[in-house]
Every structure is written in structure tokens, then in C-alpha cells.
Amino acid sequence: MLFRIKRFDGEKEYWSEYEVEVRKGMTVLDALFYIRENLDGSLAFRVSCRMGVCGSCAMKINHKPRLACETQIADLKSDVIVIEPLDNYKVIKDLIVDFDGFFKKHAKVKPYLIRKVENYEKPVELIQTPKQLDSYYQFALCIKCGACYSVCPASATRKDYLGPAAFASAYRFIKDSRDEGKEERIPEVACDGGVWRCHFAAECSEVCPKNVDPAKAVQKLRWEAVKHSIRSLLRW
Numbered sequence: 001m002l003f004r005i006k007r008f009d010g011e012k013e014y015w016s017e018y019e020v021e022v023r024k025g026m027t028v029l030d031a032l033f034y035i036r037e038n039l040d041g042s043l044a045f046r047v048s049c050r051m052g053v054c055g056s057c058a059m060k061i062n063h064k065p066r067l068a069c070e071t072q073i074a075d076l077k078s079d080v081i082v083i084e085p086l087d088n089y090k091v092i093k094d095l096i097v098d099f100d101g102f103f104k105k106h107a108k109v110k111p112y113l114i115r116k117v118e119n120y121e122k123p124v125e126l127i128q129t130p131k132q133l134d135s136y137y138q139f140a141l142c143i144k145c146g147a148c149y150s151v152c153p154a155s156a157t158r159k160d161y162l163g164p165a166a167f168a169s170a171y172r173f174i175k176d177s178r179d180e181g182k183e184e185r186i187p188e189v190a191c192d193g194g195v196w197r198c199h200f201a202a203e204c205s206e207v208c209p210k211n212v213d214p215a216k217a218v219q220k221l222r223w224e225a226v227k228h229s230i231r232s233l234l235r236w
């Protein structure tokens, strides 16, 4: 099977081609390791868990963002496999892109439980019902692979746009019954580069390997932002 891989050496882009003998059950990640270990030791790609959990191996495979470790070559039903780095990120080398901006935007939405009073001396158990867990569980499945951001038209055109993964994370914590940080988190997502800039192309939900549905999170956050504005007006 022919693998065409887009390369970048820090100065110029070019394409490399490799013939790989494909075995039954082989993933795209297996093929990349085969290439690096047997054909070209200079090929750079990012990987960690090899089991669809860490989000490190997202890349464009036959023109669609996918996790290389979860993509069976046989399922692609193609004689040529084209591999490129994710769009909307600066490429560092070959298939490795710079996630710095992605994680900075994620940090802006305060992706952690916020409590008004923390009592570490006498910790209390925060009980949650299965129904309360259900209200945000889908959004907690995000593995920060960045695939959603790579297909988002708003992310492509605005550097300050927070992006689908950050919104999914914000909604995950806003809906968590143990969280008390909604009032400080909503202004972060309703800012100039926030949810109102979404074009609602919904490509993010289409490509998400974990079915997180960030487009749904954006719609829910818009409604939360409206309610927040009404609450602020009534207080005033």
C-alpha cells in the first residue's frame, strides 16, 4: 500500500512516499511506526497511549481528521493513504503541530471545578445523582485531540476565537452540579471571540472521534449567556 505523507522540515513543505506491506488489523499508527523504524527515521509524529485516550495522534488521514491509532487501514478502503498535519495549527515538523494556542484557549474557560468556599480541613462529599452526571457526561469525554478546531471555519478566520473544544469544556463544568463557577465562566465564553462567533457549520461535531458534540455545547452556552445577561439586568 502506498503512503503519501506531507512533510515539513522547519523551512519547506514536501511530500514523501512509502510502500508498506499492510497486515490484517494494522492501524495508520502501526504503519507510521513501520515507516519510521524501517524506511525513514526522520519522520516525525506525535503519539502516546496508542488506544484512543490521550488525543496525541490526531492528523488528517485521507483528507479527514482522525486518530491514527484508532484508524484501521482496511476501513479506509483506499489504495493510497494520504496523511497530513491538522489544519488551523502551525506545523512544527511533519505531522506535529503546535498545540500551545489550543491549550491557552482551553485554560481561559477555567476547565476545573470552582467552589466558593474550599474547606480542606473538613472536606465534604459532593454527592451527584446519575441524572446530574448525565447532564454533562458527554462533554466530559473530550480527549483534547484538537480535531474539531482543525475543521472549524471560525477558528480558521479569527485568532481569538476560543474554539469548539474550549466551549465543550466550559459547558461540561457549567452543568456540573458540584461547580459554583458559572457566573465567572460565562463572561469568558460570551466574549468577543466567544460563542456568538460560531458559524454553526457543525463540522466539529462531525469529526469528533469521541462524539462529544461541541456544536451542541455552543448552542447550550448561547442560551446560558442570554440567561446570564437577564440575571445581570435584574440585579441592576
Ligand code: SF4
Binding pocket: 055, 141, 142, 143, 144, 145, 146, 147, 148, 149, 164, 165, 168, 204, 207, 208, 209, 210, 211, 212, 213, 214
Ligand atoms: S471535542 Fe472531540 S474533536 Fe474536539 S478536542 Fe475534544 S475529543 Fe477532540
Ligand code: FES
Binding pocket: 047, 048, 049, 050, 051, 052, 053, 054, 055, 056, 057, 058, 067, 068, 069, 070
Ligand atoms: S495515541 Fe493516544 S489517542 Fe492515539
